[in-house]
Amino acid sequence: MLEAIQAQPKWALVRQEDIEQVVRNSDKQRFKIEVGRIRARYGHSHDKVQYTPGEPPAILYHGTNKIALQSILKEGLSPMSRQYVHLSEGTHFATLAGSRRGELVILKVDTLGFYIGITGWICDERRGKHLKDLVRMIPLDRLMIETDAPFLTPRDVKEKPTDGRNEPGFLPHILQAVARCIGRPAEEVAKATTETAAEFFGI
Template sequence: MLNESQEMSLSKLMSKILRHSPQDFGLSLNAADGSCTLDELLTVLVKEAKWFDIGLEDIEQVVRNCEKQRFEITGGRIRARYGHSHDKISYPAAEPPDVLYHGTNIKAAPVILKEGIQPMKRQYVHLSEGLHFATLAGERRGELVILAVDTAKAASLGVPFYYAGNEVWLADGIPSVCCSIFDNSDGGIGRV
């Protein structure tokens, strides 16, 4: 069983392989869903000196304990749920909840309120159903600001939404008129 530090280290390596550069590790992912078999991933991982003695149970532990639920195992296959920087993974369009949240920082918020949320270096804009994942995403970028996205307004403007699993939603971009600062002090949502 991996300790917390090992778990985090292995999770980062798995993200690098499954989300960013599988080809650098000699791994070919399924073009449709970005997956590979657990055995294929294990074969790649044990070639790394630090991980020569891990097993499938260690990979499963990382997937199970990853707070952001970055990975998904289905039918003996594993994939990163989102955040790919290699071939764009497609998801079926779905109808989101009325409001989704996006974590950002105090410097980026005014730009987003003017220009909208863009995927930047990612394939999609990442949104969440609850405040937990938005907070995790936004906290690492400086002073946290949570934005609320009016999904009905966005859909009326032609924005499709895709469900990536575990309360994470994706979009190609969100127009600024659909974004507001989430103000939890009175339980409401307001624009600055």
């Protein structure tokens, strides 16, 4: 990499120490040098950046802005056009991320008090691949199943609606996919997720 940089006339005087200093002093600490190579420490835009599932801290932070807040409170955090939602262990990086597009708002995420709804996304063999691994980590008393109708029709449904519209009737199909992923009987998953949903919505 250093040779490629020095090949550019205006960067010919750049030294390895300069690159190390940039990496060391970067506000967001996006990169690290490992075995003589520079690589991304994290990434939520590049589809080749993958993470090993692990136990999250009890509290994480998400930086956003006042304009986006209402949508987040209504629909939840979404990666939008990126691969992952960016959460930080401290407020420093959350502040950097959230202060770029307006009045800063920092959301405190309780990772131990969460409920997670799984949609037909898990039926997509391409985009849902990472979800199939992660769903095994979700306790049944925190797991719910939903269709996200009228959107996200399960990709592997054999007889799709002619208008492409997703329907609540596909819920059993998603249930079967979740049960296969976590290695539990569908009846057990159905009972547990129904009880979780009833508790969450107070019904």
